[in-house]
Amino acid sequence: MSILRDHYRKKVVTALKKEFGYRNVMQVPRIKKVxxxxxxxxxxxxxxxxxxIVADLAMITGQRPSITKAKRAISNxxxxxxxxxxxxxxxRGERAYxxxxxxxxxxxxxxxxxxxxxxNSFDGRGAYTLGLKEQLIFPEIERDKVKxxxxxxxxxxxxxxxxxxxxxxxxxxxxxxxxx
Numbered sequence: 001m002s003i004l005r006d007h008y009r010k011k012v013v014t015a016l017k018k019e020f021g022y023r024n025v026m027q028v029p030r031i032k033k034v035x036x037x038x039x040x041x042x043x044x045x046x047x048x049x050x051x052x053i054v055a056d057l058a059m060i061t062g063q064r065p066s067i068t069k070a071k072r073a074i075s076n077x078x079x080x081x082x083x084x085x086x087x088x089x090x091x092r093g094e095r096a097y098x099x100x101x102x103x104x105x106x107x108x109x110x111x112x113x114x115x116x117x118x119x120n121s122f123d124g125r126g127a128y129t130l131g132l133k134e135q136l137i138f139p140e141i142e143r144d145k146v147k148x149x150x151x152x153x154x155x156x157x158x159x160x161x162x163x164x165x166x167x168x169x170x171x172x173x174x175x176x177x178x179x180x
Contacts, residue, residue, distance in 0.1 A: 002094060004101040004173060012172040019168060029126065029160035029169045034096040036061055037068075037088040037153045050084050052147040059140045061089045061099055100156070102139070104174045110137035116178030119167060126160030128170060129153060 008030070016028050038053050050067065057065045065087040073080045091099050108114065111132070122128050133151045135141055160166035171177060 002097040002101055004104075005094065005097040008097070008173060012169065015172055016165075016168060020165060029158050029165050031096055031100065031169075031173075032092070032157045032159050034091040034099055035088060035153075035155040035157070036065075036091070036099075037086060037155070038065075038150055039086040039153075040084070040150065047084055049148065050087065053150055054087050056135050056141060056146070056150075057087055057089060057152075060135060060138045061091060062095060063089050063091060065089045100173065100175075103154070104176065106139050107137045108176055110139075114176075116176045119177045122163035122166055124163060126158045126163065126166040127155060128158075128166060129155045 013025060013028050016022065017025070022028050036057065038057055040050055040053050054065050054067070066089070067084055068086040068088055070081055070083045070085050108117075117130055121130055131151060131153050134149050135152065136143055136146065136149065156170065158166045158169055160169060167177070
């Protein structure tokens with residue numbers, strides 16, 4: 001079991017029950033899934049560009065990514081239906097907690113000029129999305145062997161019904177929020 005999941009079960013559940021007045025353990029919000037998405041629009045012109053992205057994403061998350069294809073043609077972007085436009089990974093259960101543990105403790109500290117994540121990036125239903133500019137912040141990536149630098153979006157989906165519950169959950173789990 002990951003250290004973060006153990007911390008959630010032992011400390012976070014009791015803290016959130018006390019903070020929000022939950023009567024049942026099943027009412028306490030938890031991490032549902034973590035989605036890591038990389039958009040690679042230039043891969044539509046050259047399909048070989050997706051290979052290093054898929055390899056790095058698999059190394060970061062520990063799971064093989066799915067390749068995302070265009071659903072419809074858009075002539076302004078020279079995009080036809082079925083062309084490769086990115087890759088994504090959906091992490092659930094233990095893998096999600098392992099990823100978040102590494103992300104909060106190691107990768108977030110490597111971001112340039114990092115002052116914390118914005119506490120306002122919630123969607124109104126308990127999901128939090130943030131964007132990263134490069135994959136080099138993760139310790140699994142060897143800087144010498146990187147063929148292409150790319151950004152990614154990380155979405156943390158919780159079972160919380162409101163943003164304040166999700167913010168409290170992620171804060172107790174150790175997500176470094178910016179002080180405003």
